[in-house]
Amino acid sequence: MTRDRNYTITVDGRPVPAGQGDTVASALIADGVRSLGFSPYLNRPHAIWGIGSGGACAHVQVESGPGEPMVPATTVETYPGLRVRSLHGRGEVSLPESDDGEPRHDHTWAHCDVLVVGGGPAGLAAARAAADTRARVMIVDDAPDLGGHLRHAPRRIHGRSALDWVRHTAEELREHGDVQVLTRTTVTGQYHHGELIALERRTDHRAPATIPTHMARHRLWHIRARQVVLATGSMERPLAFAGNDRPGVMLAGAAVGYAWAHSAPPGERAVVMGAHNEALVAARHLAEAGVDISAVVDARTDPGPAGAALLDELWRGGAQILQGHAVTETRDPEASGAVTAVRVAPIDGSGRARGEETEVPCDLVAVSGGFDPCLALWTQVDGGTRYDPAHAAFLPEESAAPATVRCAGAARGTRDLDAALAEGAAVGHAAAEQRAIPTRPTPAEPVHHPRELWLVTTPHTVETEVLVDPHRDATLADVRAALDANLRSIEHVKRHTTIGTGPEQGRAWGVLASAVVGQLLDTTPEQLGTPRRRAPLAPIPLATVAGRDRGDFFDPIRRTPMHQWHLEQGAVFEDIGQWRRARYYPRWTADGQVEDMAAAVRRECRSTRESVGMLDASTLGKILVEGADAPEFLDRIYANMMSTLRIGKCRYGVICGADGMVRDDGVCVRLAEDRYLVTTTSGNADSTLAWLEEWQQTEWPQLRVQCTPVTEHWATISVVGPRSREVLGRLAPGLDVTATGFEFMGMRNTEIAGVPGLVLRVSFSGELTYEINVPSWYGLGVWEAVLEAGAPYDITPYGTETMHVLRAEKGFIVVGHETDGQVSVQDAGLGWAVSTRKDFVGKRSLARADLARDDREQLVALVPADGATVVAEGAQLITHPAPEPPVPMVGHVTSSYDSPALGTPFSLALLSGGRGRHGERLYAYHLGQTVPVQVTDPVLYDREGTRRDG
Amino acid sequence: MLLIPCPWCGPREEAEFRYGGQAHLSYPDDPWQLDDAAWGDYLYMRANPEGEFAERWFHAHGCRTWFTVRRHTVTNAITPETPGASSPVRTEVHP
């Protein structure tokens, strides 16, 4: 409750007094201000219309603290030094001046038996009843304190102040071990299987200097609840009449709240316009707060006994009573910027004026058209709603309800406070015991005795002055235009008028807008329905949704055991999947420059081909395939025959998809009769493992096979080049490294630099190569030992770029370069790997018509005619040098490099009918330029394979 | 975030799983007995019902089990494939 306004905030550069408990809206109202900012298109002043999260019009840009665009002025809690700016219906985004003040946004997870959404009377009763059964309970409310609407009006419970009861109940809950109470927390959405998302605002209400550094600004809660109780209350509904958005017009409940809870009566002379008893109660509260009630305009002719008593009381208090009447128009003839009078007339059952209008002076119009249960979370899980004429509102259709979600209190139309308390307790108890749906409270009584009233018109009503959604400047005229265009679905009208698409998403105005459409169409709200409400219930800052998934945490970075060494050597990295791999290692040149990539790669290539190089190949995927049926299993998976592989030998293998297209490739090593080590490409390790497991588990569960991913268990160092034998010899003195002693495609278990290792004589470059695998925690040490052992030969670490040059010179494909999901094993030039002696996954597909075409794109190499131009990767191949679109394309360049070894740049390409076109001249097209190229066999370097043994 | 009942790990969040599509599709006993149309059916044609759907999930970030659940594709209500529990696929043996 605001009492003292002892500090100032700044609104549009103007100091405004404010105090503890004030929102921007309540401080402004206390300061005599009725509106803030303007509407987006018509520049109509935006009235301060609601209170709390209910029905705000005026939105502000928060400028102090981290800043935030488009926040309802009625929800921004003040603190000394708060700065806000009014808006023209649009927010503004700008880059923070520095990252220093960038607040943290966290995500957190919670599980509970019963989640109670809403901390009003029904919610509190539900939470307490559920907690009494020893269930794990969460109760969540978006306001700073529990209590719901009890915070905004003087009510009594069990003979004492309702706020005392709230405080007492809240204390009980907070002290309860299994209850979590969250305030300033909005449940924004309800998703699948009991998942709800809630936004907790932890620091927005605090002066920046007072925020502990450990405290995240927001927490986004991911709550998994067994049962959900929606005690979400109701939203007071506006009415449609001319000038209904004029400053000074306000929801009756909001007017009471400002007057009573914030000591800020929003006017001195009020007209209260209502269609039910609670509007009369509001009038009484306003009068008690010292507001002079000029007139009570009650749309009903029959207010019922309770209503009649209230009217009588108000009349005795001096108010003019106008029954069967409605406000037809607000007035401000002097253009003061706020209402100075209203016109009132008797109305018929459709809200049409039927008689003389009279004018009543006032500076506050407190409006209450009725109450709409807040059912957005209900409808998000396909809970139905039905229109109830007695309530003049849409109520939850509980007969077809989800079994785990239930409503209580005003959310299901229960207006009476005692009834809501009893209902909350009953529903909370039933939810905790997971009792079935039949245990539902009786239908809510419309004790407030409402009358249906949406739209008030006179013969001269200016339809452009009747707002049906002030956030989008949508007026009665716009609705009529949509209907005149013959649109009839409420969704079409919404789209034509943009009703309900503003910052409050139709929560306060949506039902009114639908009902107005219904009235113009002469149909019932029931038949028309309302547009579907979509999550989130309240806007969530994008930074909060992103949470900690920012910067390097956006996606995990995988690093090899030797990563730190690469960093220290100044390597340039590239992202391969989640891996970060060294691409090349630039060195200082003699003249003090840093090598560019071309220079570094030339040097790395030359050193490797002429002496020895080394590559961190640890990212290669590695899978252990074990079991008696491992040979059979791999035969079914690989195009190659793997069962015939001898123990201690390696074989290159290709895996096809069921469609016959190349999926992945790598080397299989037979470690033992029933044991293979399978390597995969770096990017496909996970998907290949999943592929193996899928076939094993879902198709061939009888095969005795176990697949274990071991990528991270091993660090892999390829020692490549003619001098690699000497290097390995120094590292593994006990190993026979001669060409005959350690044959090509052989495997040895040996001690390397003092640690156990597995060495493979495979080659991805055509050079003599030893691929050293050691347990990953020795990776860095062995890497440094290799460097030392290679020092006499000027061993040169090289990165992925040089790896590509070396492999491409030999015509070796890389999955993802030379394949794109539509390259068959034969297209890729790997037909030799396809076993004719067995079936395998994808083999049948190779026999399909399209895969047998002669003009499929097949792997070739290209050499530029000028011997100098490095053709761009991604260049398209055409047969004519000077093209005019559309130009038929016959293939494209998949890899392209300069080659010190060949003395010319070269490319790999996929070319239509490529295998039959060696020798042909084509043109590589790239961004407007064409380069003549010669088609050749894909193997350009050492076709005879003389270098693999050194 | 769906809650997927893994037969070994119990209900776990969808993000731990990989989706496997229609269940109970078997690799043909002899693909070479199928003409191209029938083979194309095996490769590409999948049931896509609006309603109950027997589908496979893979607990990729967990026990790495493939299993089958029955989910309603409109309401997402999940019922066990066999009474009692969702079943690991490995219980269905294809020769």
Added chain:
Amino acid sequence: MTAPETAPDILWRRPEPRDSYDVIVVGAGGHGLACAYYLAANHGITNVAVLDKGWLAGGNMARNTTIIRSNYLRGPSAGLYEHALKLWEGLEDELDYPMLFSQRGVLNLAHTTHNVREGIRRVNANQLNGIDAEWLTPEEISKVAPLVNTSPELRYPVLGATYQPRAGIAKHDYVAWGFARAADRLGVDLIEDCAVTGFRTSGDRVVGVETTRGPISAGRVALSAAGHTSVLTDQLGIRLPLQSHPLQALVSELLEQVHDTVVMSNTVHVYVSQVHKGELVLGAGIDAYNGYGQRGSFHVLQHQIAAAVELFPIFARAHLLRSWGGIVDVSPDASPIIGLTPYAGLYLNCGWGTGGFKATPGAGWVLADTVANDRPHPLAAAYGLDRFTTGALVDEHGAAAVAH
């Protein structure tokens, strides 16, 4: 009451369904409406009804992020989408209806050397196909879209982008209404709240449909029901290689204009534009599982928003205001299925996945022609069902051009 100053014209009539039509189009989404319009306008076939189970254009047409572009890799895709883009360029004039068609350019960001290679491959293919396409360096990206974070410190730094200047966005509802209005004026009956529940057949020919408003005879029936196509064909025993998935999108609150291009990234999975009203529109990939619920999972949104905030730090303070889901039917090669079926008189237009909006006029054009002439339009020839037998897929996954 005073009448509005100008009485707008009627968008479309609300006729009762007749007993019989020459052509029935099932699904009053963008494609179905465009098909009906071109049947009437190009082929003189006006005895046409478009049936929809709900409100007109209330499916994916009401839910998409309205990106229009034609920079596809494969020849058939380039032909079809470029034909559509050329139609877009004259559509407001042809239909005499404003659609807020805005050729503000679309950027496809590359974050890895693999992306760069595939992006360049696509740009070169586009240029040779006569489609405007450029390759931009990070510096050039900063000129076209200054808000994009091109810092090398990004988790997946921006290494370049493909750029199609003629690409852009349009107002989805207006597109549907423009086609609806034009088709209506040519005599087409647009019938809402009329769900097709079955087919009437005579031998191997479809001769009509059963609907919630009674049976209707038809000379020919064209299915253009997006996510629900396979639910319909199931009744005829026609199997389709389609899987229907939830696809989510979201908007921010209204913001002052700051971002006047469309930026897409398939690597970090997000695309961002700011529409005329000022809302940011964000979309991403599909939810992994089959679903008809028009609801997706929050973590999918979470990932795309994290990507958006990484790429556009300026949007960190903006809000997720509203999110929603559509149902997209995805084919194995991420390309549509258009053409004839095993039943005479029944035609397919489905499998557009996440990319149907941009094709709206083109899809309607080729479908109308296919229906009118009972053979695939040349631009649709590659998109027949038979490709799943021959293996001649039109795969757009490879060049990462698949999304949206």
